[in-house]
Amino acid sequence: MLRKVQKIRFYHACRRYNIALYTALWQPRAKDVVATLTLSASRHIRLAAGADASENPSLHFYPWQRMKILILGAGVIGATTAWQLRQRGHEVSVVDRRESAGLETSFANGGQISASHAEPWATPYAIPQALRWLGRKDAPLLFHLRPFDMALLSWSLAFLGNCLPRRVRANIRAIVNLALYSRKELQELRANFSQTEGSDFNLEYDGLQKGILHFYTNPKAFARAKAVASLMRDFGLLRESIDRETCIRIEPALADAKFIIVGGDYTATDESGDAYLFTRAIVKRAAAAGVVFHYEHAATALDIENGRVKGAHLADGTRLFADACVLAFGSFSAQFLRPYGIRLPIYPAKGYSVTLALAEGANAPYVSLTDDEHKLVFSRLGNSLRIAGTAEFNGYDLDPNPVRCQAILARVRRLFPTLLENAEATFWCGLRPSTPSNVPLLGKSALPGLWLNTGHGTLGWTLASGSAAAIADLMEDRKPEVDFPFQTADW
Numbered sequence: 001m002l003r004k005v006q007k008i009r010f011y012h013a014c015r016r017y018n019i020a021l022y023t024a025l026w027q028p029r030a031k032d033v034v035a036t037l038t039l040s041a042s043r044h045i046r047l048a049a050g051a052d053a054s055e056n057p058s059l060h061f062y063p064w065q066r067m068k069i070l071i072l073g074a075g076v077i078g079a080t081t082a083w084q085l086r087q088r089g090h091e092v093s094v095v096d097r098r099e100s101a102g103l104e105t106s107f108a109n110g111g112q113i114s115a116s117h118a119e120p121w122a123t124p125y126a127i128p129q130a131l132r133w134l135g136r137k138d139a140p141l142l143f144h145l146r147p148f149d150m151a152l153l154s155w156s157l158a159f160l161g162n163c164l165p166r167r168v169r170a171n172i173r174a175i176v177n178l179a180l181y182s183r184k185e186l187q188e189l190r191a192n193f194s195q196t197e198g199s200d201f202n203l204e205y206d207g208l209q210k211g212i213l214h215f216y217t218n219p220k221a222f223a224r225a226k227a228v229a230s231l232m233r234d235f236g237l238l239r240e241s242i243d244r245e246t247c248i249r250i251e252p253a254l255a256d257a258k259f260i261i262v263g264g265d266y267t268a269t270d271e272s273g274d275a276y277l278f279t280r281a282i283v284k285r286a287a288a289a290g291v292v293f294h295y296e297h298a299a300t301a302l303d304i305e306n307g308r309v310k311g312a313h314l315a316d317g318t319r320l321f322a323d324a325c326v327l328a329f330g331s332f333s334a335q336f337l338r339p340y341g342i343r344l345p346i347y348p349a350k351g352y353s354v355t356l357a358l359a360e361g362a363n364a365p366y367v368s369l370t371d372d373e374h375k376l377v378f379s380r381l382g383n384s385l386r387i388a389g390t391a392e393f394n395g396y397d398l399d400p401n402p403v404r405c406q407a408i409l410a411r412v413r414r415l416f417p418t419l420l421e422n423a424e425a426t427f428w429c430g431l432r433p434s435t436p437s438n439v440p441l442l443g444k445s446a447l448p449g450l451w452l453n454t455g456h457g458t459l460g461w462t463l464a465s466g467s468a469a470a471i472a473d474l475m476e477d478r479k480p481e482v483d484f485p486f487q488t489a490d491w
């Protein structure tokens with residue numbers, strides 16, 4: 001029986017090889033024709049002889065589909081995309097203006113890998129809440145009046161449109177789907193790395209798989225959150241509403257805050273870890289696998305030939321050529337495409353983080369936490385505690401506002417009264433690449449040859465692995481495994 005199956009596979013391999021031969025003859029360069037034919041023949045012979053394509057990703061596609069791909073940006077999104085595409089056998093290079101990977105928004109974020117954080121900012125409750133905070137410098141959400149900032153104006157109008165209940169539901173569904181898929185991809189990636197011999201390739205990023213506890217100190221917000229948790233459960237996310245006692249049982253470090261907590265939601269399957277360490281580890285492995293990183297090179301423009309993107313121009317006057325490019329410039333993606341008449345709905349939302357180097361025996365949480373009232377998250381990263389959050393709309397400004405930094409520390413003191421004793425605090429600001437819906441832009445752009453993997457806003461670390469796998473599928477003309485509203489050349 002097995003021999004018969006192999007015979008049939010061999011017959012089909014030979015038929016496809018004829019098609020390969022025919023297609024290869026149309027390749028413009030002779031050396032490509034030879035390479036294509038050799039690889040094609042070897043692929044078919046290996047498959048026909050029973051090689052397992054699931055163990056060798058390069059066997060999945062035909063060699064003439066092997067692309068030369070340029071990734072624009074080496075944050076957590078660009079890095080995972082580069083790794084994913086290289087794994088599939090493509091020739092990949094990455095360009096970034098910084099001296100190494102992950103030095104911008106992916107550098108010191110909240111550390112949560114949180115499908116449970118899928119509720120977008122735009123909800124019917126966002127407007128009254130924003131009005132309540134208006135003019136308060138320490139407010140979790142702060143809008144600076146920028147009358148001539150047309151990008152902020154049109155972003156804000158689109159944000160209002162996304163506050164409609166029907167839109168909120170669709171946005172939550174899209175984000176939960178991508179987040180669950182992403183978690184599966186991350187788990188597979190971890191398994192894949194751990195099978196590799198040698199400590200050089202360990203995927204170490206202070207990861208913890210202890211779930212995420214979202215706690216509430218406002219009874220109205222807790223009551224409303226139960227409906228959101230129930231909606232997320234409908235979409236397949238196990239987010240359970242729990243009472244105050246259960247919150248303290250799950251994370252005993254919250255005991256001092258027991259009487260201000262009214263309840264919580266616990267998602268046991270969520271995780272946490274350091275996005276920067278992860279990005280560095282992926283980049284190291286990708287470089288060893290042949291991905292070429294061009295650091296300290298700012299891309300100034302796309303290289304467009306006959307209406308098709310063929311690479312990018314760099315600030316030093318050089319050009320990088322590619323069959324396809326993936327835009328992963330985070331908050332700078334919209335600026336980069338504006339000269340081509342493309343207006344991506346991405347606006348930078350400044351967020352703050354404080355990293356506390358913990359003193360010996362500090363009463364710091366291990367379970368990653370979300371404080372709903374103050375829009376802060378807490379993640380244990382090795383011997384540090386990362387506290388991050390709040391949003392400020394003030395263009396591309398990255399200066400930390402001391403009032404907001406102190407507001408974060410005041411909340412830490414309220415929740416964990418002894419934690420700041422002898423702990424050293426490092427402040428940081430980053431620009432979340434935010435879309436009005438919180439749903440990232442994944443898929444085709446209006447420019448043939450340019451793909452979008454950007455606009456991940458509050459959840460870039462959570463969504464990175466799934467976004468990378470999905471964009472790679474789209475580029476290879478496959479249907480991604482996740483149900484998601486992919487871009488179809490509108491932007």
Ligand SMILES: Cc1cc2nc3c(=O)[nH]c(=O)nc-3n(C[C@H](O)[C@H](O)[C@H](O)COP(=O)(O)OP(=O)(O)OC[C@H]3O[C@@H](n4cnc5c(N)ncnc54)[C@H](O)[C@@H]3O)c2cc1C
Pocket residue numbers: 072073074075076077078095096097098101102103104105106107108109110111112113114275297298299300328329330331332336350351352353377388389429430431432433454455456457458459460461462463
């Ligand atoms: C305070 C805060 C807390 C957060 N907490 C979480 C969290 O807990 N969980 C979560 O999932 N997400 C969180 N996020 C969001 C997450 O950090 C981002 O969504 C993610 O880092 C975006 O990654 P990126 O690769 O798109 O962008 P970036 O990391 O900014 O990478 C973009 C890269 O493009 C490069 N670049 C830009 N323009 C050019 C150019 N012209 N030429 C060359 N290179 C260029 C930059 O140098 C940069 O390296 C948080 C964000 C903030 C600010």
